[in-house]
Amino acid sequence: MSGSGDLLGGLRVLELGTAIAAPLCTMLLGEMGAEVIKVEQPGKGDDARYWGTLVKGESLYFLHYNKNKKSIAVNLKSERGREIFLKLVEKADVVVENYRPGVLERLGLSYDTLSARNRGVILCSISGFGQTGPYSGLGGYDVIVQAMSGIMSVTGEPDGEPMRVGFPVADILASLYSTYSILAALYRREKTGEGEWIDISLYDAAVSAMGQWLSIYLGSGRLPERFGNKYPLIAPYEPFKARDGYIMLAVANEEQWRRFCSAAGLESLLSDPRFRTNQDRIKTENRRALEEIISATISRKTVREWLEIFWEAGIPSGPVNGVDALLDDAQLKARNMFQTVEHPRLGRLEVVGSVPKMLKSSVRVRGPPPLLGQHTVEILKWLGYSDNEIRSLESDGVISCQEKIY
Known part of the structure; x- marks a missing residue:
């Protein structure tokens, strides 16, 4: 089952993201056909560019969460950098960010500011604990939220220590909640013409995943405990x-x-x-x-x-497969769960494919993750900046580019 139409063709998404939550959300929108422009800090970029194993200076961790995007490197702390971003907002449908609450306001890029430039823009803010409440100002990485949400209390062996899940489950859940919330807000905008500000918390998302255990505790007073690989509700x-595994x-x-x-x-x-x-x-x-x-x-x-x-x-x-076994799995091959893209620095690159399969629409990996500032010149020219203006912006540290303007 593989369609040809782009579900979100013509939709433009700006990402002010780092690590996982915002980058995964926009990557998913990109798989559905949206144009995604990742706005990064010149000379540094997304923190995840430096996480884990590096090959030719590129983080393999970063590569997974940043497919289907363009990158523009802009200093949002400068007045000219903010104006570049606001010009992008005028042409955008969605902005996704996962800064700590208050950072956008300090940059002069609050929802009210964005909405004043584009009444229909949808801002999705993802943070550890949300925009409100006593924890809102705290940093909230996935592992902190796994601990606080109770996930670690039900993970691990009964006589062992609390244990985190082996992948960033809180980040991923928050990304999925963000994606469907954005799509719902776009649907509402079709009827009202109005944008929206979406507030997604990793903590809320993780606690929602604990719902069955909360329900059992609220109804029975029984506190769930760690149960390892066994499932207390069903056996076997x-x-x-077995003999070999x-x-x-x-x-x-x-x-x-x-x-x-x-x-x-x-x-x-x-x-x-x-x-x-x-x-x-x-x-x-x-x-x-x-x-x-x-x-x-x-x-x-x-x-x-x-x-x-x-x-x-x-x-x-x-x-019970290891990661290596997945690459040869007949079912995953039949479902096109691995695709190949051409990376500007690493060359031919095999990546994880898209989950949804649709009869009339195409959901797929559309391009490799970008180098930092790879598309800065292209995007600025699209916004109407001249070569001289781009050279000035670069020399003043407002932007950084992969492509030089001579």
Whole structure:
């Protein structure tokens, strides 16, 4: 399924972003066809340009979150730099930023200022704790929010330390909430002609992901605890060690339980009162006994042998993959989840593709992540600046360029 039309063709998005939350949001809009202009600090740019593994001076971390964009390097602390940005705002539909609350106002770029230049502009502000409340002035990186939201309290082994999730889940959730909020505000603008100011908090987003545990606590008074790879609500619903690796089982209802027992040669468990229903199986002693029985059985075959058996029987299961295994995964290849782009410094670059697949519209990686200031000259000329004006801006430190104007 692959369409040809651009869902957001003609939409222009400005990004004042660093790290993950704002850059991921605008990257997703870019995959849907929006033109994304990343506005960065001259000589420095996004902090993530210097994070993690560098290849030829380029951060592989940064590359993932900044596909589908152009980069203009402008000093927003200078009067002429602010005017460049406001000229861009006049031609933009959306501005996405993840500065700490108050920074835009100090730069003279508050929502009121942006709206005065463009009544229909939509500003999406993403921050650790939002624009209001007693924590609003605090810095809020993903790991801080994972800790404060309770995510770490339910992650890790029962007798171990609180543990963070292995990817920036709070940042990613905030990005997704931002993206759909922007699309909703655009829909509203079609009817009213008015812009909007969207306030997204990583903390709010992370707490929303804890909703099931909050619901259980509010309704029962039971405080959830860390449970490692086991799931306290369902059994068996965890990884088991096969002869050559681990396989994950997710037996989520009684029909699947019957099919699992038959496929695994464990039919005797069906008449065992300890395992008759899921409510029986999740009792602590019963669960421990069930795990011992299943572990002994699973250890007799390889992961591939068990997957052939379980998939044939319609039992939800899968291998515990490493990152390297994903590149050769037949399902991911069939879904075009890896694409190739041409990077100006790294050359041919394989990147993670787009999640949505649509029949009549195209959602895809449209270009590589930009070098810092790679498109400064192009964008300034589009705004009407002459070569002499661009040279002056560069010599005065208002902008930086990859392309020189002689």
